[in-house]
Amino acid sequence: MNLGKVVGTVVSTRKESVLDGIRFLLVRLVDTDGKETPSFVVAADAMGAGPGEMVLTAAGSSARQTTLTQNKPVDAVILAIVDTWDIDGKTKYTK
Numbered sequence: 229m230n231l232g233k234v235v236g237t238v239v240s241t242r243k244e245s246v247l248d249g250i251r252f253l254l255v256r257l258v259d260t261d262g263k264e265t266p267s268f269v270v271a272a273d274a275m276g277a278g279p280g281e282m283v284l285t286a287a288g289s290s291a292r293q294t295t296l297t298q299n300k301p302v303d304a305v306i307l308a309i310v311d312t313w314d315i316d317g318k319t320k321y322t323k
Contacts, residue, residue: 229284229285229286229290229307230257230269230284230285230287231257231258231259231260231262231282231283231284231310231313232255232256232257232258232269232271232282232283232284232285233255233256233258233264233280233281233282233283234253234254234255234277234278234279234280234281234283234306235254235255235256235268235279235280236253236254236279237251237252237253237254238252238253238254238270239252240252244301246300246301247300247301247302250272250273250296250297250300250302251272251273252270252271252272252273253270253271253273253277253306254268254269254270255268255269255270255271255283255285255304255306256268257269258282260313260315260320261320262282262320262321269285269287269304270304271283271285271291271302271304271305271306272291272296272297272300272302272304272305272306273305273306274294274295274296274297274305274306274307275306275307275308275309276309277306277309281309281310281323282309282310282321282323283306283308283309283310284306284307284308284310285304285305285306285307286304286305286307287303287304288303290305291303291304291305292305294307310323311323
């Protein structure tokens, strides 16, 4: 899993029919301090995440394990909206 910040949406009016109804978001990966990295991922949104929210993403075969994405051709999914994270007893992020 990776930590990321929702920075945009991806709209596709023509796509494989098994993807109909799935919302895709652009997620910029962040480091453990919450600082944005240069890496992005397009992820199916299984949680109803919104712009600016910190999320957890899963990739590869794990991305096809949610109710929304099961057996669908997705390589990344947002599977949680993050409320907080701590490292060595120090809070690094709070929603």
